[in-house]
Amino acid sequence: MAACVQKVIENCKSKKYRILKTVRLRVHAIEKLLTDDPSLRIIHMIRDPRGIAASRVQWDEFYQAKMTFTFGRVCADMLRDIESVEKLPPEVAKRVLPVLYEEVVENPESMIEYLYKFVQMPYTDYIGKHVKNLTHAAKDNTERFSTQRANPAKTAYSWRSKIRWILSTEIDAICERVYKKVGYLRAKSLKILRDYNISLRDRNMNGSYLEKFRQLPIPG
Template sequence: MISFRNKSRMLRRITVSRLCLFLAGTLLLLLWLTRWQLFHSHSGLESPSGSKHKHLLILSSWRSGSTFVGQLFNQNPSVFYLSEPAKAIWATMSDRSHSFLQQPMRDLLKALFLCNLSALKPYLTRSEFVSDIYDWSSSRALCSPPTCDKFQGLNLEAGQECYHVCHLTPFERAEKACLTYNHIVVKEVRFFDLKVLFPLLMDPQINLQIIHLVRDPRAILASRPITRGLKDDNNIISESYNSTGNIYTVMKKICNAQLNIYHTAVYDLPPSLMNRYVIVRYEDLMRDPMPYVKDWYKSMGLTVFPRLLSWVRHNTHWLLPKNGASLPSSKGSAILPELWRKKLNFQKVQIIQDMCQKEMDTFGYLKVKSEKEQLDRTLNVVLPRKDSWTE
């Protein structure tokens, strides 16, 4: 026979167990809702706060469409844009591993968001002119007043003209010009770890947001052979300092890095920082860029203007050349993301699918099981967003 005291103890244990189950269920529900909000909206970024200074990091990997996303912001006259400044660190410290370089990159990024462009100088062979900054002529801010008074503004296609007019502009003018902007946007492809960026996300002085751009690894592999200047980066990634880096080793590390960045954002970001990170697939962006652009601009406190709309239409709405000629690198469309289906042989597709399976499953890229499926354009290999985000 069970005593009253024993019954009370049993009831307390049952109550505590139910309470623990309830709390665990609530926690899982909050986590699911956070993930749903993060990935099932166009933006996911927080709305403008009281601070007028808002800065953005476009976080991606090589050949994933980050240049296009960068130009979406570079076209805005209120944005000071820099393209891959950390390349200077990799060029100077090419004998170090990519893991070692993450912290120096973070420190450089912090300095740049505070308009301390002089932080670049230790990594440059020369820092006399604005043209000593990597890819400077693609930046509207570096090709227009107050940086360069000789050139009035920049369209993406005007980089060469800017180079001839503004290349002797003193380096210090870029730093002074930066201070006149409320929005600094940097695009980077060399970060493999999101945790190293946590101090920047938590710094109210920087007020940073992150757009994480991912792309089908099969498309990345297909576009890498035609891209110059990747050899040194490949060697650092694969740690093949005295030889040529293996492309599949490089791709494996890139896939793992993008997946780890995503998992870190979902599981390790403090709740107060969740709305400072958003992930977008290149394929979704190319299908319909403007909803993303409008939401991103709104979150940054920027105005969408007619010239930007015209630029987006010009660089995304076009037809494939009938003669099979190569496509202009500055243009994108809903067709471009799947060109890998013709460019890669099925053996390479199989290798990259097996190597990057976790990333493909997580980001919603369907594996093809045969050459016939690979060439079947009616088979959608990019799953709908609502089905694509899995653990």
């Protein structure tokens, strides 16, 4: 096993670009890495906590019982990440790009190209075709970890028809400070929650965390 791991490490080190996706690695834990390595860039992906909650309940029937406690911790971590970036020196913070998951699924092709530009990687025709194939499939792949979708935006917002009203309001209260930082909005009624035509995002967040730490304009 050690020999195999060493080969993977050596192969990784030989590449020009190295990409790592993490879920529970907190920003404050990598501040030193950002400071020490001027080539390191971070895409800080944020998702509506209500969407996260609905997704977890879907795959874990026991998760519902501990939801309020868990989301106190989840939103505390989200807020701490945001505040950690806000405290970084400007020359370091410019290598962190905050992006909403919802922005990506609503406009996947231009947003993925935007992310490639931020990390200074070439966005080729092959990559563009691959992104299009993943986001314009004939039908959804319903396997748990599949990324192939016929309509990624519809899939991303499907939580609005599934989440219980009481749970939605609880998360609204718990995550209020995160909402204010990135522009998520409370659903003021069950009718609004279920109406996909009513956005639950403030798309004009002047002076927000998102606007403050974006060096490049988001594509329209």
